[in-house]
Amino acid sequence: MNQENQLHIAEEWTDIPAGAGIFGNFIESGFGRQVPGMWSEMLYNRAFREIPPYKRATWEWLGIDESRYNPEAPFWHSGYEENDWTVIGQPALEHTCGTYTYKGSTSLLLKNDWKDRNRACQDTGSGADANTGAAASSPEEKTCGLMQKGIHLQAGKNYQFHLLAGRIDSQTSAGLDGFGDSVRNEEKKTVNVQIGTYAAALPVATDVQRLNWSFTANRTETVEIRMTFSFPGTLVLACASLMPSDSLQGWRSDVVEQLRRVHPSVVRFPGGCFTSFYNWENSIGDRDTREPQPSFYWGGLEENDVGLDEFMALSDLVGFAPQICFNMMTSTPFRARQMVEYLNADENTGMGRLRMLNGHRAPYGVKLFEMDNEPGRKWSGREYARQCVFFAQEMRLASPGIQFLMACYSYPPEELPELLDIAGGVIDYVIYRDGRPEFVRRILPVLREYNRKHGTSIRLADTEWLPDCTSPEPYPDPEIPTDFRWCGVITNDYRKIFSTQQRSWNYALNGAHRLLDYIGYGGEFALANFNNMCNTWGQNVIEATKDVCYLSCMGKVFAFFANHFEPCTAAAVQSADPLVFALAVKAAGKEGPVRIFLVNHASEDKKVLLPESGTTWRLIDGLAGKGRICAETKAQDTVRKIRPEEVRPEQGQSEREAGAGEVLLPPLSICLFEN
Numbered sequence: 001m002n003q004e005n006q007l008h009i010a011e012e013w014t015d016i017p018a019g020a021g022i023f024g025n026f027i028e029s030g031f032g033r034q035v036p037g038m039w040s041e042m043l044y045n046r047a048f049r050e051i052p053p054y055k056r057a058t059w060e061w062l063g064i065d066e067s068r069y070n071p072e073a074p075f076w077h078s079g080y081e082e083n084d085w086t087v088i089g090q091p092a093l094e095h096t097c098g099t100y101t102y103k104g105s106t107s108l109l110l111k112n113d114w115k116d117r118n119r120a121c122q123d124t125g126s127g128a129d130a131n132t133g134a135a136a137s138s139p140e141e142k143t144c145g146l147m148q149k150g151i152h153l154q155a156g157k158n159y160q161f162h163l164l165a166g167r168i169d170s171q172t173s174a175g176l177d178g179f180g181d182s183v184r185n186e187e188k189k190t191v192n193v194q195i196g197t198y199a200a201a202l203p204v205a206t207d208v209q210r211l212n213w214s215f216t217a218n219r220t221e222t223v224e225i226r227m228t229f230s231f232p233g234t235l236v237l238a239c240a241s242l243m244p245s246d247s248l249q250g251w252r253s254d255v256v257e258q259l260r261r262v263h264p265s266v267v268r269f270p271g272g273c274f275t276s277f278y279n280w281e282n283s284i285g286d287r288d289t290r291e292p293q294p295s296f297y298w299g300g301l302e303e304n305d306v307g308l309d310e311f312m313a314l315s316d317l318v319g320f321a322p323q324i325c326f327n328m329m330t331s332t333p334f335r336a337r338q339m340v341e342y343l344n345a346d347e348n349t350g351m352g353r354l355r356m357l358n359g360h361r362a363p364y365g366v367k368l369f370e371m372d373n374e375p376g377r378k379w380s381g382r383e384y385a386r387q388c389v390f391f392a393q394e395m396r397l398a399s400p401g402i403q404f405l406m407a408c409y410s411y412p413p414e415e416l417p418e419l420l421d422i423a424g425g426v427i428d429y430v431i432y433r434d435g436r437p438e439f440v441r442r443i444l445p446v447l448r449e450y451n452r453k454h455g456t457s458i459r460l461a462d463t464e465w466l467p468d469c470t471s472p473e474p475y476p477d478p479e480i481p482t483d484f485r486w487c488g489v490i491t492n493d494y495r496k497i498f499s500t501q502q503r504s505w506n507y508a509l510n511g512a513h514r515l516l517d518y519i520g521y522g523g524e525f526a527l528a529n530f531n532n533m534c535n536t537w538g539q540n541v542i543e544a545t546k547d548v549c550y551l552s553c554m555g556k557v558f559a560f561f562a563n564h565f566e567p568c569t570a571a572a573v574q575s576a577d578p579l580v581f582a583l584a585v586k587a588a589g590k591e592g593p594v595r596i597f598l599v600n601h602a603s604e605d606k607k608v609l610l611p612e613s614g615t616t617w618r619l620i621d622g623l624a625g626k627g628r629i630c631a632e633t634k635a636q637d638t639v640r641k642i643r644p645e646e647v648r649p650e651q652g653q654s655e656r657e658a659g660a661g662e663v664l665l666p667p668l669s670i671c672l673f674e675n
Helices: 034-038 056-061 114-124 253-262 272-279 309-320 335-342 350-357 379-395 414-421 436-455 498-500 506-520 553-564
Strands: 086-088 092-097 104-113 145-151 159-168 189-195 200-206 208-217 219-229 233-244 264-267 321-328 367-372 403-407 429-431 459-465 523-530 540-542 548-549 568-574 580-587 595-600 604-610 618-625 637-642 660-664 671-672
Touching: 034 540, 056 498, 104 145, 104 429, 145 159, 145 233, 159 200, 189 208, 189 233, 189 506, 200 208, 208 309, 219 233, 253 309, 253 540, 253 548, 253 553, 264 459, 264 523, 309 321, 321 335, 335 350, 335 379, 335 506, 367 637, 379 403, 379 414, 379 580, 379 637, 403 459, 414 429, 414 436, 429 540, 429 580, 436 459, 436 506, 498 506, 506 523, 506 553, 506 580, 506 595, 660 671
Parallel strands: 264 321, 321 367, 367 403, 403 429, 429 459, 459 523
Antiparallel strands: 086 145, 092 104, 104 233, 145 219, 159 208, 159 233, 189 200, 189 219, 540 548, 568 580, 580 595, 595 671, 604 660, 618 637, 618 671
């Protein structure tokens, strides 16, 4: 074998072991159909609201316009469907505020006024049916209501439905205050609910009440839900819900299963851009009373069913540390302090007691708090650093041991010393959204010097990272660029949009390479959140369709590391081939073997000679993609495990003849060897 293919482990190893914090993730509410894909709720817009349109920022990020956001898009599956309610019959619709409101401030009123319309027809001598335009056969009752398509049922699964509804009877004459009072009576009318072939007749009273129904599906099918009534008068719809009984504290059981495979160490929530408008107080308590809220930055509606308590439940189910990104731009230090108190104080405090009343007596003990998102939209670097001091001092009054991450990426790296001079005494991490070795090696000496002078231990983090969108080789389709860059342009060309690249195995290999970079920096680079967790048009670790959840290409990479990573020191490995990247690691605090991770970015086999050692190198695990641009789908796996015999010397050669360290790396692969 040529000397150029010999790998050499550098003599210098990192002093501070790399920890599992670099394998974090990120859930952003109100963006990318993430939370709805993971949550068990099956109804879209269950509070019957008017849906704000998506804003241009969403379409620019996707690179397509609304007309192309459909099943033809490469990222599409049923988890991206948004089938809103449509009207049955011709009821008069109105959103009321302040009266008959239960979920937030608004309920939907459906007035079945067929008697009035029939009387109008008689008065004019018309015999036409107001619903159809056909001749009316009799003045009997007419049916109206709402329906929604795209309800995915699975055979043998039990479903729980509930409807918060009532009806309006007559009103008394206006009193001195000028307002009439609703007449209450014991009479109940019927709302018919049909989900596919399963049906129930639910009684509604003049008081809004919760109406419950359950059924078990006897076959797997996609159906529609219809809620109809025939009585004259007005039906009040506050909210509805349809969830499978096997959900885990509201989360889909298959989603929890796949997230356990990914095993994120820490998860950031609720944003992102969503954070800067987030009122945590609206995200707690009974979900059937919470106000849905617009996704102010991206557009669309956040149902607000998943708040702080639900996120903490997922933390417990999956086993990750929570990282709360909190609102500074449109909130106050005191409100942030109350949030910390709600999360971490005992039940004898004001907010701790509220948490107890909401069903969780024990404090959650959240440690990580991220100081808003992209603060350069509002403040200069110095102004932001001063705000960080105000917020941190107030919030630590509620929980002294919490840690803060300061978003320095909004400002030039040259400003870091000044930002540290202002806020270094109250923060624990600085965040930069650049994980390249040349950038990280520029920032770490600044942190070391500050820590040396002040006796602190501030570390580096990247709370929204994405792999490079580059390919060392052209794709089979020459129209697909080998270097993607976001530029805020709608191309409407599926070959040139981010999701084409970010779903791909090539992108996942770049992600594996970057994770190895993070390990190679040692523990001074302490935390990273991959962006994102679910259903974000390719840049995610799981895909959650309406009937199944599976790992994306990047999810397969995270699961690979979850199986094999432990805190470790690391050393660079010299490789003459730029398409082969390698890193050597040793378990921290243990006498044990050396391991080498190798990434082959090429679409052909690569022979390498592993460093000389006293024992033979053996393959621990490996993954390879079936193609550079291939992506995991519900129907097909495109990432496979590598068999040990694939990396052995060529047939006919003994191990002695080939060299004890000679291995064959399959194309487009990541492998782990141990001596």
